[in-house]
Amino acid sequence: MSAPLLQVSGLAKRFGGIVATDDVSFAIPEGELHALIGPNGAGKTTLIAQLSGSIVADGGRIAFAGADITRLPMPKRSHIGLARSFQITSLFLDLSVLDNVALAVQAHAGHSFSFWRNARAEAGLRVPAREALARVGLADRAERSTASLSHGEHRLLELAMALASKPRLLLLDEPMAGLGPEESVRMVEMLRALKRDYTILLVEHDMEAVFALADRISVLVYGRIIATGSPDDIRANEQVREAYLGDAETAHA
Amino acid sequence: MMPALTLRNIVVGALMVALILLPVYAQLADDRFLMTLFTRIIILALAAVSLNLILGFGGMMSFGHAAYLGIGGYAVGMLAKEGIMNGFIQWPVALGASALFALIVGALSLRTRGVYFIMITLAFAQMAYYVVSGIARYGGDDGLTIYKRSQFFEPLNLSNKTQFYYLCLAILFGAIYLVRRLVNSRFGMVIQGARSNDVRMRAIGFSPYRYKLVAFVIAGTLCGLAGALLANHTDFVSPSVMYWTRSGDLIIMVVLGGMGTVIGPVIGAVTLLVLEEVLSGITEYWQIILGPLLLLVVLFARGGIDGLLTQLGERLRRGRPS
Numbered sequence: 001m002s003a004p005l006l007q008v009s010g011l012a013k014r015f016g017g018i019v020a021t022d023d024v025s026f027a028i029p030e031g032e033l034h035a036l037i038g039p040n041g042a043g044k045t046t047l048i049a050q051l052s053g054s055i056v057a058d059g060g061r062i063a064f065a066g067a068d069i070t071r072l073p074m075p076k077r078s079h080i081g082l083a084r085s086f087q088i089t090s091l092f093l094d095l096s097v098l099d100n101v102a103l104a105v106q107a108h109a110g111h112s113f114s115f116w117r118n119a120r121a122e123a124g125l126r127v128p129a130r131e132a133l134a135r136v137g138l139a140d141r142a143e144r145s146t147a148s149l150s151h152g153e154h155r156l157l158e159l160a161m162a163l164a165s166k167p168r169l170l171l172l173d174e175p176m177a178g179l180g181p182e183e184s185v186r187m188v189e190m191l192r193a194l195k196r197d198y199t200i201l202l203v204e205h206d207m208e209a210v211f212a213l214a215d216r217i218s219v220l221v222y223g224r225i226i227a228t229g230s231p232d233d234i235r236a237n238e239q240v241r242e243a244y245l246g247d248a249e250t251a252h253a
Numbered sequence: 254m255m256p257a258l259t260l261r262n263i264v265v266g267a268l269m270v271a272l273i274l275l276p277v278y279a280q281l282a283d284d285r286f287l288m289t290l291f292t293r294i295i296i297l298a299l300a301a302v303s304l305n306l307i308l309g310f311g312g313m314m315s316f317g318h319a320a321y322l323g324i325g326g327y328a329v330g331m332l333a334k335e336g337i338m339n340g341f342i343q344w345p346v347a348l349g350a351s352a353l354f355a356l357i358v359g360a361l362s363l364r365t366r367g368v369y370f371i372m373i374t375l376a377f378a379q380m381a382y383y384v385v386s387g388i389a390r391y392g393g394d395d396g397l398t399i400y401k402r403s404q405f406f407e408p409l410n411l412s413n414k415t416q417f418y419y420l421c422l423a424i425l426f427g428a429i430y431l432v433r434r435l436v437n438s439r440f441g442m443v444i445q446g447a448r449s450n451d452v453r454m455r456a457i458g459f460s461p462y463r464y465k466l467v468a469f470v471i472a473g474t475l476c477g478l479a480g481a482l483l484a485n486h487t488d489f490v491s492p493s494v495m496y497w498t499r500s501g502d503l504i505i506m507v508v509l510g511g512m513g514t515v516i517g518p519v520i521g522a523v524t525l526l527v528l529e530e531v532l533s534g535i536t537e538y539w540q541i542i543l544g545p546l547l548l549l550v551v552l553f554a555r556g557g558i559d560g561l562l563t564q565l566g567e568r569l570r571r572g573r574p575s
Contacts, residue, residue: 052456078458090456092449103446106439107458113467114439122439165457 011060022223038220081168104164260566301518303475309512312448317378323495325480340403351477359469396491511559
């Protein structure tokens with residue numbers, strides 16, 4: 001078996017007395033859709049933040065495509081192929097929808113010390129940006145102002161920006177957050193299609209979506225991974241049931 | 254591509270034409286004061302355009318932008334005092350000194366955010382103010398009279414009021430064009446992205462710091478050029494041109510005219526300085542009238558006068574049956 005695309009070993013992060021990430025180890029092989037679930041406050045977003053580089057881990061090691069990236073700053077991680085979508089929508093609200101995605105393309109198209117040529121007329125930026133928008137079904141929104149889009153469309157735009165950076169691994173932090181039932185169905189379909197082309201780490205609260213999409217699932221409780229396995233394994237796992245049936249204390253003990 | 258015939262574009266076009274034709278009118282009406290006033294307005298509009306690059310497009314709230322007016326001015330004044338009148342030496346020194354100062358201020362201040370950024374830019378400008386106030390050789394507090402304007406090649410003569418006016422106007426138009434190209438380039442997109450959402454910029458793979466620093470230096474250099482012009486215009490430079498209230502004036506021009514549009518600061522500079530002139534002719538308490546006017550613009554016209562014109566034009570267009 002070849003080395004996994006992402007290998008996390010012994011990762012630790014504490015904020016004062018709170019252990020947010022406690023000796024977390026897992027691996028995602030190329031092509032897998034790996035879901036990370038866990039009750040509120042389990043440390044899922046903290047873990048994603050350490051993977052994308054916005055928080056530096058206190059201990060442990062993150063390896064991506066064989067290279068140690070534990071201390072690599074955030075912009076560099078994006079360049080080697082890690083793309084993150086944010087749980088709380090984080091966009092360039094005062095720019096157009098197409099500008100948002102084109103910026104993500106531009107970030108990976110050499111340096112930006114180009115002062116004279118009109119970037120909005122550069123086919124090399126605009127064409128891939130339009131492709132990414134089409135992929136998530138926002139092609140007809142390209143010229144709109146980002147602030148005028150609905151929440152569901154913002155979630156899709158988040159995804160388009162992640163795709164535009166030509167990632168090898170997509171870190172999706174609750175892409176379904178705040179979506180209505182219809183929009184959720186649309187997003188699940190979208191992820192099912194993306195799964196064919198990308199390795200994905202999906203953090204999600206929507207259990208139905210997770211069990212429908214994931215190849216493997218890891219369950220995070222109080223900063224620890226208590227189980228990793230196929231959807232069927234996880235469904236049958238006693239510890240996981242305890243954690244999710246409202247009795248988180250037992251699971252922790 | 255022809256710009257669309259909107260209310261806003263008509264006003265901007267009219268303003269440009271008025272600025273171009275002003276010397277003709279001044280000549281016919283024999284109004285020398287008008288020429289002096291508008292030369293000054295054009296120079297300060299140039300300073301406001303430069304500030305807008307970092308404030309309006311880059312979201313960098315520099316509260317020390319007048320420092321470059323002083324540095325550019327003192328470069329000209331000090332060299333003139335030492336007997337070097339050649340503009341080909343004076344002006345590059347003015348630009349270079351401004352660029353260097355901007356590089357130092359920017360390198361430090363851009364590592365901070367919000368109030369700290371404002372305070373550091375303000376502190377550096379005040380430092381520059383007190384330094385020149387203390388140099389007795391160059392006039393200290395009293396300022397420095399410049400007996401001869403910068404010398405260029407024949408027939409360019411900066412002492413000729415009409416020539417000087419058109420030189421300033423040409424530089425302003427050049428600066429507007431430059432900023433317009435800049436903000437629409439890849440570089441400009443990075444600057445605007447960083448204004449909009451710095452965290453996201455880093456998440457998609459940018460390191461905005463160095464781009465912001467370059468923008469900061471370009472803005473400082475352009476303002477240094479305005480400083481060199483201003484010193485030539487007044488034949489005098491004093492520490493007061495870099496006092497913090499002057500930086501405030503520049504911010505007011507940008508906000509009043511419209512942040513984040515290339516022409517906005519020009520509209521702001523013309524409006525503010527003409528209002529100041531007109532109102533101070535009516536009453537010596539003119540600031541009591543100007544203050545509430547500014548408040549109204551800030552409260553009700555988010556995009557400044559430029560934004561207001563755009564909105565008005567759209568309302569007119571929609572109201573008209575087609």
